[in-house]
Structures are given as structure tokens and as C-alpha cells.
Amino acid sequence: MWTAAVSGLWLAPAALAALCFALAALGGLFLARAAKGGRTRKARAAAGRPAGPGTCKAPGRSFSAALGVSLVLAAAAAAHSATASSQRFDGPLAGAIAAGKSAVAVVEVAGNPRAIAGGGGPAGRWSVPVWTQEVTTGGVLVRTRARIVVMGGQGWGSVVPGQTLRAAGKLRPADPGEQEAGTLAASTAPGRATGGSLLEGSARELRARFVSASDFLAADARGLLPGMVTGDTSALDEGLNNAMKAVGMTHLTAVSGANCSLVLGALLLLCRRFRLPRAPAAAAALAGLALFVVLVGPDASVLRAALMGAIGVAALAGGRSGRGLSFLCLAVIGLLLVEPALGTSFGFLLSVLATLGIILLGRRIIDWIPVAVPRWLAAAVAVPLAAQLLCGPVIVLLQPQFATYSLAANVVVSPLVAPVTLLGTAAVPLLVLLPWAATALIAVAGTFSAGVAATARFAAQLPGSALPWPEGMPGLLSMVLLSMLTFAGVWAAARPLQLIRRVRKAHACTVALIGKLELRLQRFHRVLGLDPGRRRGRLGYRNKTSGRDLRWPLRKSEQPAPRHRTQPPGGT
Incomplete structure (x- = not known):
């Protein structure tokens, strides 16, 4: 479906129409096959006859139905892309x-x-x-x-x-x-200009006020704080921006899924504090997140970040990766159907991969960390690591270099991001109601944002902070391999006893395999009429592990001299 969604940006209208027809026809065939298999199964069940060898089974029917629906959705996305194709070519x-x-x-x-x-x-x-x-x-x-x-x-x-x-x-x-x-x-x-909603105009005014209210902060905090809270990066210093790029912290220079997750999580905790029922709490949290999106600006990137952040929080809070994965798939399908051009955005791809990493790997890494470690600290390590493992191969395509201290820097600033986001967001409405309280919150949030900036500058100045990396497909494949090794290394460090047990089990399996190979080799020799245990010029020894004799040929000079049998006294 992803490929079909972006096809309108590359294909001419005629080729796109042929693609839509082919996808729809193929999807219809798979759906018809699934429906036919379901009717056959019901008919056999009603007649009391067992399912024959050629009867369509439930897993096959489910696969055909899922594939048919996917192809039909892909055809719909490609048809939506036809609008962009016609505007570009005709x-x-x-x-x-x-x-x-x-x-x-x-x-x-x-x-x-x-x-x-x-x-x-x-x-x-x-x-x-x-x-x-x-x-x-x-x-x-x-x-x-x-x-x-x-x-x-x-x-x-x-x-x-x-x-x-x-x-x-x-x-x-x-x-x-x-x-x-x-x-x-x-x-x-x-x-x-005419039109424009009052809410969006008020949001623009609040963003401008927040930038003005941050003028008393230091240079780095003055440029970074508005970006982390309201998405306004107009005052961000170019040197700080380059430093954050070098250490893999560009997602903190503007509003991202992490900020939306923090806002949503704080609202959910607040609702839980007041013991609100589940439905009103969810409605209040979503309403607060919607207001935050309006404040930042309803751009496609912000809407995407809000949606992905909400999915990530739901997956971590629920502790069920399967449900979070289903929500992520539905969100991706819906976004591509509404806006097929998102398929060409690397930002969209990185958001999906980061959310997928949190859903699939974040909970596992948190569970691997010993219980003695506080859960907030475990999450501070697991979330950026899980996101980076899946985003790394795509990042090297955009910027072929390896940010050596990216994980360490993100872990260090992880406790600082929450105060910046929450205190800064709380200060925005207070700029109108209580300006002095807003100034106090901005001062505290600015202190934390200065810590984020200082960490980025320090890590960027360390030796080897940005190492060159292969470009293109070699770089992507090598980064995939590095991500897999990193994931395995984290598991081994967190579960050393399980690692030892698995190493022993692998050793036992290897020994058993060698024993089976020896038996097959002996049978092969017997079939050929060769008995390695009776051949002259062989040295035998016993393997302590397998208990079998292994005989290796020796050179003629190394063969032992023949023993002369001594005749016993009185013998003939």
C-alpha cells in the first residue's frame, strides 16, 4: 500500500490508472477466493462431512481475505494519488x-x-x-x-x-x-488576508508572546525553548542546530512525537489523579492534546507526531505490543489514504519506525532491565534505544555518518525533556492570565533546556562524535547489522545467566551433532567395506565428550615400530 500511495508522485496518469485497475482486480480475486472457501466450509459443516484434503482451511482463507483487503486499499490510495499525478502532468x-x-x-x-x-x-x-x-x-x-x-x-x-x-x-x-x-x-x-479561525490566530499570538517572554534567557535556551514547546525555531542558533544534528538530537529542536507523548501522558495522569472514569479521562486527554496541536500548528508533521505519540503511550501503558501494533497499522493506513504524499516523507517514515521500535522493542528492553532499577530510568534508556535501532538504517541514508554518542546524549537529556515540555506548555496560557507565573515557569524550563543545549554541544565536541559511514545500500545494510548486534548485546548484558545457559545448550547441541556425523561416517565406511578401527597405520584415541574412538592417519615415519611377540617358555 505504501508503494501504491506514492506512485502518483512518479507515474503518469495513464500508468497510474492501469495500476489501480490491476490492484483492484487482483484484490477482488483474493476476496472472492476467501468468500468461496468460507461458503464451502460452511456447507461441509452443515452436511456433517469432514473437510476434505482440498478444502480451504481457515488460515488460508484469512490470509486471502487480508491480502485482498490490502490490495483494495492500495488501489484506493493509488486512485487518490491520481489527483496529484494529474496536477503534475496534465x-x-x-x-x-x-x-x-x-x-x-x-x-x-x-x-x-x-x-x-x-x-x-x-x-x-x-x-x-x-x-x-x-x-x-x-x-x-x-x-x-x-x-x-x-x-x-x-x-x-x-x-x-x-x-x-x-x-x-x-x-x-x-x-x-x-x-x-x-x-x-x-x-x-x-x-x-481573510478568513482564518480565531483559535489559530490566538495560537499564533501565543507563540509570539512565548518567544518574547523568553528573551531574558541565555542564547542557547532562548533559541531552543520555543522550539521544544511551541515548534518555533526562528531564534535557534545555527551552531547549536548543527551540534544537535551531529549527535542525533534534531528531534528535540522542534515538537515531535516525544513532546506529544509527554503531554498526553501528563493529562492521563492528571485525570487519574482526580479519579475520572475511563471514557471522560480519555476524552479530556484527547481534548488537551488537540489544543496542544493547535498551539504548535496543525501541520502534517505535528499531526503525525501527535498520532504516533499517542500510539506509543497507549502501547507502553497497556503493556500489549500486539494491540499497539494494530493501532499503528490502522494509523498508517488512514494517513496514507487521506494524504498519500506522506509516503515520500522521510519524517513520516522515521515517525513510523520510531513508534514501531517503541512498540516491539521498548517494552522488552524495559522488562530485561533488573527490577532494582527505577522504571522511569529504565524507560529513559529503553525508549530512545528502541527508536534508534529501527531509525538508524534510514538516518544513514539521509546523513551518511554514525553519531557515536547519540544514545548516550539522548539518555542524558531524557530526564530534561519532560520538565521543558510540561513546564513550558503550562506557561503558555499563563502568559495571558498570570504573566509573572509564566515568567517563573519559563525560567525553570529554560534552565532545563540550557542543559539539553550544553549536552549537545559537549557531545558534538568529543573526538569521533560523527564518524563517516558508507553511503547508499551498503550503509543501510551495515547499519541494520549493527542494530541487530546492539539488540543482542543489550539482551546479553541484561540476562547473563540466560546467555550462559544458551551457550551451554548450543555447546551440547554441537556435540550431539558431531556425534551424529561420526555415526554416519562410520556407517559410510562400513558400506564401502572400510573399517577405520582395523586399518593399519592409524592412531586411535578416545574422545572424552562423545566416548567414541577417533582414528587419524599418521605419516610413515611417525608409525610405531612393530612389536615382536615373545614365545612363552615351554611353548612350541
């Missing part, structure tokens, strides 16, 4: 983008502005995702809903998702595989 908008024409467009802001390299100050440039409503180019008015990105300067950093405004500039093609139909290099400030 129509007047695609022709205008390919020709690089100038255009005036009425667009709807689809996400928060992101500062482009060079800063997001008054003179900086911003990247704003939008949906087109009307595009006028070459005297032709085109009404279409296509996703493009506006690259603009002054004024574009203050737009709010949901606003409708006018943009003028030059159209340019998007890079191959990108989800946008193209880009618009804005030559002017955005026109007068």
Missing part, C-alpha cells in the same frame, strides 16, 4: 509550472510558515504550504485545488493556517517525488 496549471510563467494566485494557507536557511527575521524568507483556489497566468484563469509552496520574504512569516490571501510571483516545478505540484516564488508581500 492541465493548464501543469503547463504554466513547467514553463515557469508568472502568476497571480488566490490561495488558502495550509500550514504554519517555516523559516528558510538564513533565519526567519523581518528580512528572512519563509516557506508556506498553500492550496490554490484560483490561478491567473498568461491571461487565463484556472480554478483548481492544487498544493504548492510559496517562498516569500517580509510578511509571509505572519500568515495563519486557514487564511485566504493573494500571492503574486513566478511558478517553478517541484523536485521529482515531492508532494507539491510546484512552487511560487513570491515577488510581493501577501495580499490582504
Whole structure:
């Protein structure tokens, strides 16, 4: 399904239509086979006849049904991708983008502005995702809903998702595989904006107030704290950003699934403290998480992080990896059906892999750690390790280097992330209600964020902090092998007695295998008429383990001299 979802970004509409038809037809065949097998089984059961050798069994029928549903969903995702394919390859908008024409467009802001390299100050440039409503180019008015990105300067950093405004500039093609139909290099400030929800406007105002209220902090804390709390990285120092990249801590420079998990977990604990029933507690926690998402900004990355973080918390809290895995599969299917272009996003892939690692490996690693270790400390080690084991092979594709101190740095800052997120988030509404209390919380949260920044800078300056790694497929395969060895090493360190028992068991199995090989070799010699125990020039010894005689040939010079038999007295 993942491959079918991204096919619309690469294939032409004709090829995509053929793919949709093939997937739907194949899925229908498997579903028909599963239905036929179910009817046959019910008929035999009603007649009281035993199932014959050719009868479709339940596991086979279940597999056929699951495969059929998967193919039908893949066809649906590919059909949804056809919209992006048609906008990229066909129509007047695609022709205008390919020709690089100038255009005036009425667009709807689809996400928060992101500062482009060079800063997001008054003179900086911003990247704003939008949906087109009307595009006028070459005297032709085109009404279409296509996703493009506006690259603009002054004024574009203050737009709010949901606003409708006018943009003028030059159209340019998007890079191959990108989800946008193209880009618009804005030559002017955005026109007068209309619309936009009051909630999103208030969230933008709160983000701006939080950045202003953090001005009294040190430089690193002043740049990092707003990013960790509200997702605003406009004040982040370039040197600190590079240091966090070098030690594998970029997920802390902005809101990620970890922040959403902390907020959701804190809300659940608060509801439990007040002894709320399960349903009201879940509703209150989800409502609080929704408000946090609105504060940060309803971008696709934030929505994805909130969803994956919620799944990770549910899996760890429930202690059942199977249920968490089912939730993750449903979430991935739903996201790809709604937005097929997410399949090309490395951020989406890393979020899925990190959540999958927490679900499959996080609970196991926590259980391996001795009970004497506090559970919060065990989780602080297990969660980043589990996520890194699965994300490492993909990270080396993006950045072919090995962050030597990534795990250690993430474990060190893990206790600091929770106070930064929770205290900083609590300070945001207090900026309006009690500014002095908000300032106190920001000061405490800033102290912890300064610790995160200091850890990143210290680890980045250590020798060998970023080692070169092979690029491409060799790098991916070698990182997969390293992740497997690391997982095995953690198990061996946490369960030394089980390791010894398994080594002994493996030794016993090896000895038994050698014994079986010896027996087969002796039988083979007897079949050929050779008896290794009676051949001349062989030296025999007894193996203490197997109890059998093993005879090895000696050179002629090493053979013992023949003994002369002495005749007893009186003998003949």
C-alpha cells in the first residue's frame, strides 16, 4: 500500500490508472477466493462431512481475505494519488509550472510558515504550504485545488493556517517525488488576508508572546525553548542546530512525537489523579492534546507526531505490543489514504519506525532491565534505544555518518525533556492570565533546556562524535547489522545467566551433532567395506565428550615400530 500511495508522485496518469485497475482486480480475486472457501466450509459443516484434503482451511482463507483487503486499499490510495499525478502532468496549471510563467494566485494557507536557511527575521524568507483556489497566468484563469509552496520574504512569516490571501510571483516545478505540484516564488508581500479561525490566530499570538517572554534567557535556551514547546525555531542558533544534528538530537529542536507523548501522558495522569472514569479521562486527554496541536500548528508533521505519540503511550501503558501494533497499522493506513504524499516523507517514515521500535522493542528492553532499577530510568534508556535501532538504517541514508554518542546524549537529556515540555506548555496560557507565573515557569524550563543545549554541544565536541559511514545500500545494510548486534548485546548484558545457559545448550547441541556425523561416517565406511578401527597405520584415541574412538592417519615415519611377540617358555 505504501508503494501504491506514492506512485502518483512518479507515474503518469495513464500508468497510474492501469495500476489501480490491476490492484483492484487482483484484490477482488483474493476476496472472492476467501468468500468461496468460507461458503464451502460452511456447507461441509452443515452436511456433517469432514473437510476434505482440498478444502480451504481457515488460515488460508484469512490470509486471502487480508491480502485482498490490502490490495483494495492500495488501489484506493493509488486512485487518490491520481489527483496529484494529474496536477503534475496534465492541465493548464501543469503547463504554466513547467514553463515557469508568472502568476497571480488566490490561495488558502495550509500550514504554519517555516523559516528558510538564513533565519526567519523581518528580512528572512519563509516557506508556506498553500492550496490554490484560483490561478491567473498568461491571461487565463484556472480554478483548481492544487498544493504548492510559496517562498516569500517580509510578511509571509505572519500568515495563519486557514487564511485566504493573494500571492503574486513566478511558478517553478517541484523536485521529482515531492508532494507539491510546484512552487511560487513570491515577488510581493501577501495580499490582504481573510478568513482564518480565531483559535489559530490566538495560537499564533501565543507563540509570539512565548518567544518574547523568553528573551531574558541565555542564547542557547532562548533559541531552543520555543522550539521544544511551541515548534518555533526562528531564534535557534545555527551552531547549536548543527551540534544537535551531529549527535542525533534534531528531534528535540522542534515538537515531535516525544513532546506529544509527554503531554498526553501528563493529562492521563492528571485525570487519574482526580479519579475520572475511563471514557471522560480519555476524552479530556484527547481534548488537551488537540489544543496542544493547535498551539504548535496543525501541520502534517505535528499531526503525525501527535498520532504516533499517542500510539506509543497507549502501547507502553497497556503493556500489549500486539494491540499497539494494530493501532499503528490502522494509523498508517488512514494517513496514507487521506494524504498519500506522506509516503515520500522521510519524517513520516522515521515517525513510523520510531513508534514501531517503541512498540516491539521498548517494552522488552524495559522488562530485561533488573527490577532494582527505577522504571522511569529504565524507560529513559529503553525508549530512545528502541527508536534508534529501527531509525538508524534510514538516518544513514539521509546523513551518511554514525553519531557515536547519540544514545548516550539522548539518555542524558531524557530526564530534561519532560520538565521543558510540561513546564513550558503550562506557561503558555499563563502568559495571558498570570504573566509573572509564566515568567517563573519559563525560567525553570529554560534552565532545563540550557542543559539539553550544553549536552549537545559537549557531545558534538568529543573526538569521533560523527564518524563517516558508507553511503547508499551498503550503509543501510551495515547499519541494520549493527542494530541487530546492539539488540543482542543489550539482551546479553541484561540476562547473563540466560546467555550462559544458551551457550551451554548450543555447546551440547554441537556435540550431539558431531556425534551424529561420526555415526554416519562410520556407517559410510562400513558400506564401502572400510573399517577405520582395523586399518593399519592409524592412531586411535578416545574422545572424552562423545566416548567414541577417533582414528587419524599418521605419516610413515611417525608409525610405531612393530612389536615382536615373545614365545612363552615351554611353548612350541
